Amino acid sequence: MAITKETIEDKIEIVGDYKAIQVRTATIIKEDGVELTRSFHRHALDCVSSVKNDDNSWTHTDTDVSGESTEVQAIATAVWTTTVKNAKKAANEANQVG
Amino acid sequence: MAFSKARRLSDSISATGEVSAFVDGAIVAADLNSTLDLTGKTITVANASTGDSDTTVANTAFVQQEIAALVASAPGTLNTLNELAAALGDDASFSTTVTNSIATKLPLAGGTLTGNLLIGHTSSFAHADADNLAIGDGTNNSGLTIYTGASKESSIIFGNAGTNGNIEAGIKYYHESHGTVANRRAMTFATGGSMAERMRINSSGNVGIGDISPIAKLTVKAAADTIRAESLATDAKNITMSYHDGNDQGQIFCGQDGVVDKNIVLRGHTLIFQRNGGTSAMQVRSDGGVAIGSNNAGYSSQILSVKSGAADEVLYGESTDANCFAVFRDNSSNTNVGFGAIGNDHVFRNDSTEKWRMQASNGYLIGQSASQVRLVLGSTGNSSNNTSNWIRGDGSNLGRNTPGDHIWEVSGAQVMRLDGDGLRFGTDTAAANALDDYEEGTWSPQLIGTSGSAGSYARNTPNANYTKVGRVVTIQCTFYITNKGSYGGKTRLTGLPFAAATSTTALTLGSFPDSGYGTTSGNVLISAAVDGAQTYVAFFDGSRLDPRHDYADVGTGYYINLAGSYMAAT
Secondary structure (H helix, E strand, C coil), X not given: CCEEEEEEEEEEEEECCCCEEEEEEXXXXXXXXXXXXXXXXXXXECCEEXXXXXXXXXXXXXXXXXXXXXXXXXXXXXXXXXXXXXXXXXXXXXXXXX | CCECHHHHHHHHECCCCCECCCCCCCCCHHHECCCCCCCCCCCCCCCCCXXXXXXXXXXXXXXXXXXXXXXXXXXXXXXXXXXHHHHCCCCCCHHHHHHHHHCCCCCCCCCCCCCCEEECCCCCCCECCECCEEECCCCCCCCCCCCCCCCCEEEEEEECCCCHHHEEEEEEEECCCCCCCCCCCCEEEEECCCCEEEEEECCCCCEEECCCCCCCCEEECCCCCCCCCCCCCCCCCCCCCCCCCCCCCCEEEECCCCCCCCCEEEECCCEEEEECCCEEEEEECCCCCEEECCCCCCCCCCCEEECCCCCCCCCCCCCCCCEEEEEECCCCCCCCEEEEEECCEEEEEECCEEEEEECCCCCEEECCCCCCCXXXXXXXXXXXXXXXXXXXXXXXXXXXXXXXXXEEEECCEEEEEEECCEEEECCCCCHHHCECCEEEEEECCEEEEEEEECCCCEECCCXXXXXXXXXXXXXXXXXXXXXXXXXXXXXXXXXXXXXXXXXXXXXXXXXXXXXXXXXXXXXXXXXEEECCCCCEEEEEEECCCCCECEHHHECCCCEEEEEEEEEECC
């Protein structure tokens, strides 16, 4: 009887107009290869983080995905285009988000 | 002297008195004496011929000759008149007697017998009801021959004085070239008053009843009942039809045990029932198995094998009451397991306890009275399309499929519907109201500043969970930071499990790591909200329109307790 634990990114979603990436990480406990339990952990990534400075200027920072899996990095590279990021920045400023 | 005197004188004296020489003239009667005694004399005369009839003297030889001619070859016992008379019975009226006697006999030309006819028979042998004609003496061969032409028929007819021309029945034989081919050399038997043929034996010896051309040893044709064989015996009741090969195997008989029911028993090595000129319809095999159907290829040691060549229905059962069941029992059990029909429903039951019912209205009732109801499905298959409804099990999981929606009802009212949009309640059909997602999990909150860097940032292990129902994400987190790190700028809580929809949504703070939080002298009202279309929570010094909270005001050792719900982006 072998109990094993494995963690996989079992779902990667791209949502919203600005291609936010949602990553679900599943922790799977198995006995002799048969899944006993599965639990989820999530985090989400915006392409750009915006901050309105005290002088009312804006600072936009591209999200660092270097700590993400290669698959997430590849997706981010693919979907977080300049157009998307610029649109995100504009939207954040317009909505005073930051 | 036989001559008369005158003769003698005339021989010596002539008529003129002259003595003349002896005249040798003809002797006439007058020349002789009136009497002529020749006693002691021998007179010889010529022997006349048989049949002579004149006046000449006949000698004894002639007499004997004539007598012999009269007697001719008559037997010695009938060659005298006395013997003849004796033979005639000394009956002077013999002719009359004979005539009268002949008058009592049947003429050769035919006539009417007024009495019984016994041929080689005695009346004591004759049957009292059939003594008009009796043949044979009971010892020797006897018989009656009816002889006619080859193109004729011979008949024995039974008639009476009643109707039908006095003809009631008969036996007829068609000779070799008489009538049709079927009739030739056939013997027919007629009854019924009109000489209607009832039975025949044809030239091949085949017996036909109702058939003029019997092809088997016994051929019976009839529009109604054809054959009835009945034994009136009180013990041995067998009526046997068998073939003889030393074992007497093939039989149809009424068994001796059939005292009450008078069973008909068909006995054979293999009983074969055929139809349509040889197509096997049923067999009772030598091992006791019964195979029914036009094709018995599938039979292999089953007690009952029913197989259809083309028809969909191979077995049909019907009862006169409301229930009709086929029942089975394992001999290790005392329970009769049956399936059948009750009305228009399909029903399975143990003894009389109903276990499962498929109603004619397509409803299924399983173990209505059982305390524990289970439907065990063993299929491991899956559905390759959505064109049919099915429920399947693979030992672990239960799958259900329908081309349409899954609908739950309570007391006949719809309470829930599951379709491609998700789960809806009641009779709601709006797609927006469909619950299409549910998920629980954890997330990793980080309370950081919008500028600077993490540096030596540290926090305890957070307690952070989320529940997503449809698009609504409910989050909760509790933790505290032990080192603010090198962050600056505005305060944010990052790591949300789902990106937010475009609208900003307020959350509830239970506590916040700001020394002034909750005090009357500090920033007493710090609020939190998920910024629209973002993946973080922003904090405000007061309401959302107030300035955003400066990370510089974040303290260590204070818990942040946050909870609330927001809409997830799609």
